[in-house]
Amino acid sequence: MSKPSRLSGRPMLHALLGLSLLSVAPEAEAAPKSLAPRAMAAKHTGRELPANTYVERLVVKFHEGSRVRLRGNSLVALASERGSAERALLSARGLRAERVVADAATVQSLLERAPRIGALSRLFEEDESTLEARKLSGEELSGQQLADLNLYYEVPLLPGTTAERVADLVASLNALEGVEVAYAEPPPEPAMVNFAMDAALRTMLAASDIAPTTPLYESNQGYLNAAPGGIDAKYAWTVTGGKGLNVKVVDIEGGWRTTHEDMPALFTQIGSQYNDLSWRNHGTAVLGEIVGVGNAYGVTGIANQAQAGISGVASQSTASAITNAANAAGLGGVILIELHAQGPSDGTACTCNTTQCNYIAMEYWQANYDAIATATANGVIVVEAAGNGSANLDSSAYGTAFNRTVRDSGAIVVGGSTSTTRAPMCWTNYGSRVDVHGWGEKVYSMGYGTLFGSSYGEDQFYTSTFSGTSSASPVITGAAASAQGVALANGRRLTSKQMRGVLSTNGTAQAADSRNIGVLPDLRKVLPKVISGSY
Template sequence: MHGRTGRRKSSVSQLFVAVLALTMALPASAADGLELKPRPLARKGVVELRRNVEIPRVVVKFHEGTRVRLRGEQLIALRESRGARELGQLSQRGLTGSSVEADMATVASLVAASPYARGLGRMFTADEKQLDTRKFATETLSGQEVADLNLYIEVPIRPGTTFQQVRDLVEKLDALPSVETAYAEPAAEPAAVNWPNFLTPMLLKAGPNLQGEQGYLGAAPTGIDAHYAWTVAGGSGANVKVVDVEGGWRTTHEDMPGLFHQGGAQFNDLGWRNHGTAVLGEIVGVSNGFGVTGIAHAARAGYESIGSQSAASAIANAAVAAGSGGVVLIELHRLGPPNNTPCTCNFGQCDYIAMEYWQAEFDAIVQATLNGVVVVEAAGNGSSNLDDAAYNNAFNRDVRDSGAIVVAAGSSQGRAPMCWTNHGSRPDVHGWGENVVTLGYGDRFNGGSENTYYTASFSGTSSASPIVTGAAASLQGALQARGRFPLSPLALRDVLSSTGSAQAPDARRIGPRPNLRAALNRLGIF
């Protein structure tokens, strides 16, 4: 069943390139003939955050149909480019061309008058034409309306500015009739426990072979049975592209493969580098007789950094690089609104939640998954129940579903929820949230430089999510090795969650732990 679903949906998604080429020559009004499933509107109203949290960016999204664009530092509206559907969208919301332009002028004046704002910028770095054509191609293939990512504008905020200081600006921007949503965006951080504390490197002289310490590779239910998957053609992830979204990597590490894609500017920071290096080590650590061996060590890996772009932009660019059948991993979380779940540990990350809570990231993920790109997303380490009323159904799949695989964290041996893991109905699966042996940090082995750092203590939904990413790449590789199309993101999510090892009994739901042997067998691969 799942194999046939993957074949059918992926064969459709492989038409994307052809459709994209066709749309390059089409005006926006060409979409008027499509019957599309409507896109859920973003929430209105200020998202309340901690008063003293630093805000590097305010996000503004204009309504679909407004055709607002930022050219240089000036907002313009492409009146003549509006098709019948877009004119209808304006009419439904009581908007006119003149009212949209008046709201644009108000946005510009509010930003200019703010002592905290530093002008206007485009939220997504891809050029206008690419975003336009990708939107039309996605809608043509999926039959679903997706967000016009060109309608996102960012307002960079001066360093040190708090939510309390920009709240009034956000409220005024969000109240404008032409604005679908406006919100203050805290900084994204790696979803590693105790970030940014560093482990103390241990200097040893002999190079290690640590594969025997990678318990997550072993048989289910403790591990995901990667060892079994490696006995299956393609089960080590051959011909699958994986792109990690975060902020830094040690690309010259001795156990790191060559990378096919390196997008965005990295943060020049040891903490970010250790984190990204550890993540890729779990997935694609080279099978070479020393160090670690990645779950999908035959996959092609790359990265897209948030050092010079928004996280939403990085997700969109990573999806293009990974392509249909590939995997994007979001190794970030962000401080969300206060909620009603007690936080009893990992106090520095209380209320940190998955990135899809924010509309720009959600819209980027939706476009990726509708194009056949599997997105794996850390649930976050905020000790939060994602079903809490504070999130206003942002994680309720009956209200909106990004198509991503959201990953919680469990104990390495008992599959019990870690004290700090986010939980609820939204997480699909979980991985090891502690004791993960991989590259980076140097607490397990240090040969004298970052290129020889290894750790036995990687943790968080940051350590859990690469395990699931490796499992996803393994399944896609095994299917392709048999001449079958890769699974669609939704079908892959279903296979992983329905064949996994159940979590330990606990009121905090984190989903099962992937079991590659069971998943491969479900797909008819033995």
């Protein structure tokens, strides 16, 4: 059951004008000793974020092996349920059982001092046995040690709480030996540039009614075209499975117009949505690029035979939304993280889109990273917006969060380019962790009503100006769903890392630029590799 929203009233809407199983034995007891070790999270000082950054929750993770669980209203260390592998993990870190017990109590005491609006709770909504089962299965499939997601806890903060207000508390939590990491998490936002039309659209809605037949915009969707301009989705449609047949895709963000005339029936709706037009337009535009129905009007999605679902963040953390989406998408499915959030400053000057300066990819925050890593280990393909913060993700400001040699979530990270020259957009994040790019401007899709439908109501809204890594990431999601559909039709199934490899090495190069955003995938090159298994 979803938790009730704890975010109503928080000062978020101004920021939205920017971007865009089975019950099992204890996991560590069964974990094979040959697993590649998981890198521990870097401790936070509490002052990574700009002082005035709004934060919505405190997140605390205990060390692997500690088996700290919430029982009633108290954090307890279940020493009697700790397996031999868990005991070995604690021993390797010099953590005595008594210290784990004491630090769990201290964490609870410290969190009671937070300016909070709710009680301490588990960060992930799935039950403990489900999370344990997914950890075991992911480790079995990947050979990589995964985080015990049951060790994550959260406290929701009062609306208006800033990073500076809780910085000392975060530092105190991280000073505890039994805590792997603690941090204040800012609210996620849609990774789109420029919501300037929003106020006008709100006024237009007052006079909405069902309108005449919508034109067909497929010929205007340049990202569907052959390389070098597009990803050649039109070629993919001629290949068996190339429209995403038998692939499930779940979008993670804050809102959608599920009754839009070009929206397919959704196979799942997880969590809840914000009652906000900006969020709804954003999510609707995202799904339009991927699964807009193939008919005689509106837009046509890249993978328009894929099954679409949604996972809303209004009533759950981003990390929980990721795990719930991954569970729904299933083995071989695709999930899209259509969010970014305020991160540390990397010192790079923002010459455009200044309201989102230093907004970065969601895997910077450890719980999101661990959720993604668990998803990809379990055979789910994850596509993630790089963010619109003009940030160099290789900067020392982010530590090793985006250093693939230190930690690799397996996600496909997407930058944004111009629609014509494939040059990085001035606001796109960039760096070695950015794998591929998509169109970051001038995207035709559903939503907004700036192209069509402004007088007819949201169910007929269309736009020609969707932008940001929000418009770029659905291009890649559609390409991944198309390629997976072809793979399934040929008796194969790609993992997230395999999909990342084949998309990032078979495409049109970006324009010469020191800011790396990878290639624009070319399905005419990708699909033969998928069919032959040479990826």
